[in-house]
Amino acid sequence: MVNLPWSPDLPIRTPRLELRPHRSADLDDLLVYHSDPEVVRYIPWPVRDRVQTAAALDSRTRQGQVTAEGQWLVLAIELGASEEQAGRVIGEVLLKLDSTTDARGELGYAMTADVAGRGYxxxxxxxxxxxxxxxxxLHRIVARLDARNDASARLLRRLGLRQEAHFVRDEFFKGEWTDTLVFAMLAEEWEQRENPDGRAGHIPKAL
Ligand SMILES: CC(C)(COP(=O)(O)OP(=O)(O)OC[C@H]1O[C@@H](n2cnc3c(N)ncnc32)[C@H](O)[C@@H]1OP(=O)(O)O)[C@@H](O)C(=O)NCCC(=O)NCCS
Incomplete structure (x- = not known):
């Protein structure tokens, strides 16, 4: 069972990045990737103009926490102080609370193309x-993707998720029938991978 609300301590700092709630001042940065047909090719966003991106940003400013099942936590990915273009928002990373009873989440992400291939x-x-x-x-985190989305599949494998399913022609997506892959990771797999000596003991015993 998952406890609500999810109200994480933000920003989350990683070696090169800050993950934080979106702000209205992020519009110019968001427009770069929300308007890029290549970025949105395999995700259910339209190619957005400035007005549409502003509306998408407005809802994201309220998605820095999760109060109910079915909601997405959506964090802006900002380049940290060590990076060229520090302060620029280069994408977003998402975590959906899919089921409180099953302690299941879903991962998502999208990035500006001109910073691809650097591991951000x-x-x-x-x-x-x-x-x-x-x-x-969470007990289990899944990711769903268009089977043609090779960069996303490589990213998930790099993170240690397993491919569990390949659904054939299961979605009518942007005008054509498409295949979907499902990747997943369990809490014990995360623990094994990130804390292999078992001393950290981060995973709650009840799970
Ligand atoms: C999916 C997506 C985020 C992947 O972006 P990406 O740039 O490939 O991912 P990363 O930033 O982690 O970079 C990884 C690449 O950088 C390389 N790299 C360089 N330095 C690295 C580092 N320090 N750490 C990890 N990887 C590094 C990796 O080898 C990898 O290269 P490869 O893909 O050729 O194997 C991006 O393609 C995207 O936003 N697509 C559009 C939106 C989308 O489809 N989202 C997914 C929906 S399911």
Whole structure:
């Protein structure tokens, strides 16, 4: 059983990034990737103009916590002080509370294309897995993706998630039938991977 609300201590600092709630001043940074057809190709966002991005940003400013099952925690990924372009928002990382009873979450992310290939998305997603398993007590975290989304599948494997399913032509997505992959990780797999000597003992015993 998961306790609500999820009200994480923000920002979360990683070696190169800060994860924090969105602010209205983030609009110019968000527009770069919300308006990029390549970024939204495999995710259920339209290509957004400035007005549409402002509306999307407005809802994100209220998604820095989760108060009920079915909601997404949505954090802006900001470049930290060590990085060129420090303070720039380069993407977002998400964690949905899928089920309180089953202690199940879902991971998501999207990044600006011009900073791809540097491991920033991996770093942000790993921090959110840690939050889900170690702070919120999730038992299982899944990720669903378009089967053509190779960069996302590589990222999930890099984080240690297992591919559990390949659904064939299960979604009519942006005008065509598409396949979906499901990846997952269990709390004990996270613990084994991140704390292999077993001394940290982050996972609540009840789970
Ligand atoms: C999915 C997505 C976030 C992946 O971005 P990415 O740039 O590949 O991911 P990272 O920032 O973690 O970078 C990883 C790459 O950098 C390399 N890298 C360089 N330095 C690294 C470091 N310090 N740590 C980890 N990886 C590093 C890795 O080897 C990897 O390269 P590879 O993909 O060729 O194997 C990005 O493609 C995206 O935003 N896509 C659009 C939105 C989307 O589809 N979201 C997923 C919905 S399911």
């Amino acid at each position: 998305a991996t770093e942000a997603a790993r921090a959110v897995l840690r939050l889900g398993f170690e702070e919120f007590g």
